[in-house]
Structure formats: structure tokens, C-alpha cells
Amino acid sequence: MNPEPGTRNSELSTDSDSIWMRWALREAEKAFDEGEVPVGAVIVSENRIIGRAHNQTETLQDPTAHAEMIAISAAANTLGSWRLEGCTLYVTLEPCAMCAGAVVLSRIRRVVFGALDPKAGACGSLRNLVQDARLNHRVELASGVLDAEVSGLMKAFFHNLRDVKRSRRQADGEAR
Numbered sequence: 001m002n003p004e005p006g007t008r009n010s011e012l013s014t015d016s017d018s019i020w021m022r023w024a025l026r027e028a029e030k031a032f033d034e035g036e037v038p039v040g041a042v043i044v045s046e047n048r049i050i051g052r053a054h055n056q057t058e059t060l061q062d063p064t065a066h067a068e069m070i071a072i073s074a075a076a077n078t079l080g081s082w083r084l085e086g087c088t089l090y091v092t093l094e095p096c097a098m099c100a101g102a103v104v105l106s107r108i109r110r111v112v113f114g115a116l117d118p119k120a121g122a123c124g125s126l127r128n129l130v131q132d133a134r135l136n137h138r139v140e141l142a143s144g145v146l147d148a149e150v151s152g153l154m155k156a157f158f159h160n161l162r163d164v165k166r167s168r169r170q171a172d173g174e175a176r
Contacts, residue, residue, distance in 0.1 A: 018146060021090050022146070025146060025153070027042065027052055027092075028040030031055045031056075031067070032157055034059060036055040037055050038153045038154060038157050039067045039093045041091040041092070042071060042090050043084065045079070045087045045088075046086075050074070051074035051078060053068075053069075053074060056070065064098065067091060067092075068103070069099060069102055072106050072108075075087060076106065082105075082106060083107050084109075085109060088108070088111070089103060089110070092113065093113060093114065093115050093117050093121075093154070094115065094116050094120075094122070094143065095122055095130075096121070096122055097129060103139055104137050112141075112142040112145050113141075113142075114146050114151075123141055124143065
């Protein structure tokens with residue numbers, strides 16, 4: 001089933017989606033612990049994880065080191081093919097344009113994500129790249145899976161980040 005562009009298709013979410021999303025959430029927690037934006041991803045094929053990752057842009061100083069990109073590479077390596085047909089990507093945050101493009105190019109069948117990304121989301125928020133009828137592959141979408149948990153982790157991360165920056169500014173002011 002290839003939904004029409006612009007649809008989110010949350011109704012396509014299943015109970016097993018929550019189980020796999022918990023694995024992606026574990027990856028996001030690793031990113032949080034490493035000081036990275038807490039996004040995690042797993043790719044599932046035939047009821048097993050074939051690729052997993054979390055954001056590593058700061059660690060690797062690589063703007064392409066998003067969880068989805070690393071997980072896609074890992075899954076392709078596992079399968080020995082760049083074609084990830086029949087696979088599902090579970091990711092805690094709506095993919096950006098770069099990651100959505102990689103999803104289309106890798107032929108992933110389905111993307112399930114937790115929280116919307118109103119600033120960079122390319123699976124329905126700002127645009128819907130993965131269901132653009134002009135492309136040669138369209139992806140099924142399900143959104144909002146474990147949204148409250150994902151959003152809570154994101155809010156905690158950015159709250160901590162603001163606290164650290166505020167403390168540094170105060171320390172710089174006292175040092176002068």
C-alpha cells in the first residue's frame with residue numbers, strides 16, 4: 001500500500017511498532033548519554049533488527065552522522081545489498097530531508113517515527129519527501145508511536161543543554 005502524498009497514515013501503526021520503537025528509544029538514550037541530540041533508529045527485516053544506531057554528529061564531527069543514515073548503512077552491510085526492500089525503519093524523531101532521501105534511495109518499505117519535527121521534518125511536517133508521487137519509490141508512514149516518551153527525552157536533552165550554556169555564561173561572567 002502506497003498512501004497518497006501528504007498523508008501520515010498513523011492508522012498503519014501496530015502493537016509491534018511500539019516494541020521496535022522501544023529499541024530505537026534505547027539508541028536515543030545512548031545519544032543522550034553521549035551529549036548528542038537523542039535520536040535513535042533501528043531497521044527491522046523479517047522480525048529482527050538488521051541495523052541500529054544513534055546520532056553521532058558531534059562525536060564524529062560529521063553532519064551526515066544521523067541515526068537513520070548510520071542504521072541504513074549497517075542494514076545494507078548486514079544484507080549485503082543497498083536495497084532494503086521489505087524493511088521498516090523505526091526512528092524516534094521524524095526524519096529530515098537528508099535521511100528521508102536516503103530512505104527513498106534505499107527502498108525502505110515503511111518508516112515509523114515517534115515525534116514530529118516541525119523545524120526539519122521531511123515525512124509530513126515541512127514536506128513529505130518519502131511519499132512524493134514524482135519519485136520512483138514511496139514509503140508507508142506511521143507516526144506518533146511512543147510520542148510522549150520521545151518528546152520527553154528530547155525536552156530533557158534541550159533543557160539540560162540550556163542549563164549547561166547558562167552555567168557557562170555565568171561562570172564566564174564571574175571570571176571577568
